Amino acid sequence: GDSVTQMEGPVTLSEEAFLTINCTYTATGYPSLFWYVQYPGEGLQLLLKATKADDKGSNKGFEATYRKETTSFHLEKGSVQVSDSAVYFCALSDLGQGAQKLVFGQGTRLTINP
């Protein structure tokens, strides 16, 4: 079945550092790819998405490019802030019986120190 493999955490960085969180996927079809973020005590929020090969999703300084040839969707940010501390989930979207279903990676806990 479809699966998502994410870089293991936790990741600790200093403010203004460059961030990369690796994500690779296995899928039989052509899924859409997502990054979701979870702040403490909250549900998931969509950070960005890409729906086809070579698409770049971006939001709040974060970017990720859908690479079909390497089956990857790595998350990057040029200069992180303390407020970016959260858990980040890479996910792909599958259609099962005509209904959307997300398959998530294990999540990467990110801590940014001032």
Place this chain on the structure above:
Amino acid sequence: KAGVTQTPRYLIKTRGQQVTLSCSPISGHRSVSWYQQTPGQGLQFLFEYFSETQRNKGNFPGRFSGRQFSNSRSEMNVSTLELGDSALYLCASADRGTTTNEKLFFGSGTQLSVL
């Protein structure tokens, strides 16, 4: 617009009991899906409902069930609770949930502890 509302926020139950969790989707959304989040297994899909019909189901035992009402509100039920059912249960809503690029809106979840 109000977001996805899940109640209760916290629940403590003992083994063998049953529990019902509730989810109210964003107004106008007709697709509701449920996910279980645990430290060991991560986020796993439970099931999805649209117009009161279950369209998709994950790999969970029959103790996990759900339903959706005509106003799109959904409930999930877990019978004969086991210690391993302790988890954060997240509900997500979408307009129709029939395309792979549709955005899901998540609630804050119900934290279930089984003692």
